[in-house]
Amino acid sequence: MKQEALGMIETRGLVPAIEAGDAGVKAANVKLLGYELVKGGLVMVAFTGEVAAVKASVEAGSAAAARVGQVISEHVIPRPEADLRMVFKGTTGKPENDPPSNSPDDNPPGVDDSSSDADKNVKSDEPSEYKEPVGEEMDLTSMTVGDLRKLARKTPGVTIHGREISRANKEKLIKEILRARGRKD
Structure with missing residues (x-):
């Protein structure tokens, strides 16, 4: 047995x-x-x-x-x-609260998922705050906050100084550096 x-x-x-x-x-x-x-x-x-x-x-x-x-x-x-x-039984290691993916491959054959286009149009009324980083900004976003602070102190034309740089977050530092470089060019 x-x-x-x-x-x-x-x-x-x-x-x-x-x-x-x-x-x-x-x-x-x-x-x-x-x-x-x-x-x-x-x-x-x-x-x-x-x-x-x-x-x-x-x-x-x-x-x-x-x-x-x-x-x-x-x-x-x-x-x-x-x-x-x-x-x-069936333990896979995946968290149970993962949202299901809505990729086109997930739909069974013959099922038309045209509602996704209508949903996209409804959401377009909301203002989008996120902008994809491009070029020089992409390099800055990959830097650490500490490195950005050092760069801000060395960049001529940055309007924040001293403790303001120490207290600034990543987004503010990137904005200031890009603005200062834009003014310099």
Whole structure:
């Protein structure tokens, strides 16, 4: 008679969890149920299979994960209740609150999604505040705030000085630098 077990390893970070899953599956004849992203950077990997195989798998997975990161906990539940197994069925590691994508490939063949064009027209009445950075502005947006502050202090024509530069946010610094460079040219 085959006795099923549920094995779990909880790690801090995804890399140790992947390592635990890989080593656990290679160590014994178990099925990797998946992983679950938990708050605070914790990731839980779950295995199922025969009790002895799951125990060996969890031990090997924990040891492998400990070599590359931090193992928070490990546990094997021999002969779990059938309802508990339903909790882990279909665990994929994707957050449940992800919005569904509306790409054209998602529609079944023969279904016309013409309502998306009408929605776009309705939204166009609202003023758009976001502008795509171009050229020199794109280089500035990739800089850190500290680097932008240093650049603002060295750029002639910047109207903010001293503590104003220290207190300015990234957007204000970029605006000032671009305005000063525009005046200089």
